Amino acid sequence: MKKLTLMFAAILSLSQFTAQSKQKSFDKNSKKMNTTEHYTFKLSDNVTRKTVTFKNRYGITLSGDLYLPKNAGNEKLSALVISGPFGAVKQQSSGLYANEMAKRGFAVIAFDPSYTGESGGEPRNLASPEINTEDFSAAVDFIGLQKNVDRNKIGIIGICGFGGFALNATAVDKRVKAVATTSLYDMTRVMSKGYNDSVTPEQRTKTLEDLSQQRWKDAENxxxxxxxxxxxxxxxxxxxxxxxxxxxxxxxxxxxxANSLNSNGAWLMTNPLSFMNMPILTYVKEISPRPMLLIAGENAHSRYFSEDIYKSAAEPKELMIIPNAVHVDLYDKVDVIPFDKLENFFTTNLK
Structure with missing residues (x-):
């Protein structure tokens, strides 16, 4: 694990462990899947899905999918806003979660974060702790304006790296009544300190020096x-x-x-810069008295993020460890992800 440099942690650039092979890749062999229409899960017969757009506070147009339960009647619905994992798109995990929660009676929006997927923002392939936090609140704006939604009953689900942004958004945005995370990553922590906080001050300094020099190259080019x-x-x-x-x-x-950076692309080299000095979970205690549910796999390499947040957060809070599960099991395995628990958590707390 000594080879896990800060840069690797920052951009999740796993290629340092592998050769830049020129062998056939999955996307070359499966061109029919290289379209935005492809979803990695099947839409429920009991759910409708509609593509929508909305702007965040910075004027960036975000692309989302609005999932609604069929035959919901005239009663206003509780709503959920979902995004993640870090480097994924709405046709992957967040859409799967939205589909499952809409089946359970919620109005749900899954969205592509700024600068990625089908959302706007230039340059492409960029992340920001501030703007990605704002993306959640912009999605709250949108879904809370829907005529069939009770704006006083809105919750957030954040997956992987967007679990951290979800907590940050909930802390600052008091309209959010409850928040849940699965396979949580604190991206500011892992980018600045590495996995398990293993980066030394000397390594951090070297990374910042390299990023600073890269800015000269980018400016020149x-x-x-x-x-x-x-x-x-x-x-x-x-x-x-x-x-x-x-x-x-x-x-x-x-x-x-094809739109997913983790499937098919790369972050910008200077992407870590905005994360290095900006710990997003400084005010996690201010989520209280609103409830928090943290879900992690027993065997997930990321489990310590959820455990540490649980220790530092204020009540009401709950940590749920899924036996034998690894990090990515909570991306898409519907028999492992505790959807019944999520349904009960939000039904109970969106009042």
Missing amino acids: GNPAKGSRNLPETLKGDEPQFVKEYFDYYRTPRGFH
Whole structure:
């Protein structure tokens, strides 16, 4: 794990563990899936889905899918806003969650974050702790204006890296009545300190020096450079287990999507800059008295993020550990993700 440099943690650029192979990739062999119309899950017969757009506070147009239960009647619905994982798009995990929660009677929007997927923002392939937090609140704006939604009953679900942004958005946006996360990552922590806070001050300084020099190169070239692709085309076989698990989701028919940076692209090289000095969960206690549910896999490499937030958060809070599950199991395995628990949590707390 010593090879897990801060840069790797920052951009989830797993390719340093693998060769830049020129062998055939999944997306080359499955061109029919390289369209925005492809979803990695089947839409429920009891749910409708409609593509929508809305703007965030920075004027960026976001693209989302609005999921509604069929035959909901005239009663106003409780609503949920969902995004994640970090580097994914709405046709992957967030859409699957939205589909499942709409089946249970909620109005739900799953959206692509700014600068990624079908959402706007330039340059492309960029993330920001402030803007991605704002994206959640912009989605709350949108869904709360729907005539069939009770704006006093809105919750958030954040998956993976967007679990951290979800908590940050809930802390600052008092319209959100309850928040749940699955396979939580605190992206500001992992980018600035590495996995398990293993980055030394010297390593951090070196990374910041490299990023600063990259800014000169970007300024000279007139555009920002892309980093290494987030996942390679093939694995050698000697990668860490969690790398293999990411690959199994993003780079196979299970979860591949052409618009997803983790399936098919790379973050900008300077993407970590805005994360390095901005811990997003400083005010996590201010979520209270609104309830928080943290869900993590027993065998997930990311489990410590949820456990540490649970320790630092104020009541009411709950930590749910899923036996035998790994990080990516909570992306799409409907028999592992505790949807009944999520339904009960939001039904109880969106009052």
